[in-house]
Amino acid sequence: MKIVSTLPELWQTRQELSGSVGFVPTMGFLHDGHISLVRAAKSMCDNTIVSIFVNPTQFSPNEDLDAYPRDLPRDFAMLEEAGVDLVWTPTPEIMYPDDFQTWVEVIEVTKPLEGNMRPNHFRGVTTVVAKLFNAVWPQKAFFGQKDAQQAIVIQQMTRDLNYPIEIVICPIRREDDGLAMSSRNTYLDEHQRRAAPILFHALSVAKEAFEKGERNAKELRQIVTHIVTSEPLTQLQYISCTHPKTLAELDTIGPEGALLSMAVYFGTTRLIDNIILKESITSSKQ
Numbered sequence: 001m002k003i004v005s006t007l008p009e010l011w012q013t014r015q016e017l018s019g020s021v022g023f024v025p026t027m028g029f030l031h032d033g034h035i036s037l038v039r040a041a042k043s044m045c046d047n048t049i050v051s052i053f054v055n056p057t058q059f060s061p062n063e064d065l066d067a068y069p070r071d072l073p074r075d076f077a078m079l080e081e082a083g084v085d086l087v088w089t090p091t092p093e094i095m096y097p098d099d100f101q102t103w104v105e106v107i108e109v110t111k112p113l114e115g116n117m118r119p120n121h122f123r124g125v126t127t128v129v130a131k132l133f134n135a136v137w138p139q140k141a142f143f144g145q146k147d148a149q150q151a152i153v154i155q156q157m158t159r160d161l162n163y164p165i166e167i168v169i170c171p172i173r174r175e176d177d178g179l180a181m182s183s184r185n186t187y188l189d190e191h192q193r194r195a196a197p198i199l200f201h202a203l204s205v206a207k208e209a210f211e212k213g214e215r216n217a218k219e220l221r222q223i224v225t226h227i228v229t230s231e232p233l234t235q236l237q238y239i240s241c242t243h244p245k246t247l248a249e250l251d252t253i254g255p256e257g258a259l260l261s262m263a264v265y266f267g268t269t270r271l272i273d274n275i276i277l278k279e280s281i282t283s284s285k286q
């Protein structure tokens, strides 16, 4: 596994690769969710490139960039073990030189949900991902369904800017108790960690109701709210039931299904989770 930091080193190494390139952009402090993206890239592409960059522009002023967990030696060991070909670790100076003044902004699908709670977050994400795409020039790029809105925003950006890149969205990886894997889980104290699977539990109960025929979005939001707020350690920031592509809030779930998603605080730690509600092909044919 080769590790490079500067752009000329990356360009040189990228040029020497033959065959297709699968790209997994990350902010490091890797867990099995990231490794599942690497596995998907390896199964679909000849070469796998991973970037590790804690992107300052996607943090809001009230979010602690310096406290974001980092452990490069551990990340490198995990990526080596997973069979990654090339790791790129650009510095903030490479990505955002002093005179930096160009931004990439997706307008409509960044407005609700996370965009509403984290001003400028998606402008930071799309700008850095566009810069990473420009440098790595992959055929496929891999993102997790855990950040459902991010996946939709990046698909939109990729279409709008005519990148010849296929965006592959991989399923959420969960701990045995249902908690969605996230680098932020390490912020949870022992009690919060024990309580955190309530997010997936609430989403699963709502999904069961959907599968039994519930199509009223308000009812489904209420099911989740009731369960999450029954846990004293949680503070529900939002629960939302939207069209899975436009992210418009729904009254009734139609044939295209819905994205049921939420953000919940445990103390100062903010966790997000989601589930797709979609009629199965067998039941919609019946």
Ligand code: PAF
Binding pocket: 025, 026, 027, 053, 055, 058, 125, 128, 129, 147, 150
């Ligand atoms: O999902 C993430 O880890 C980040 O938002 C990404 C896509 C690497 C951009 O910094």
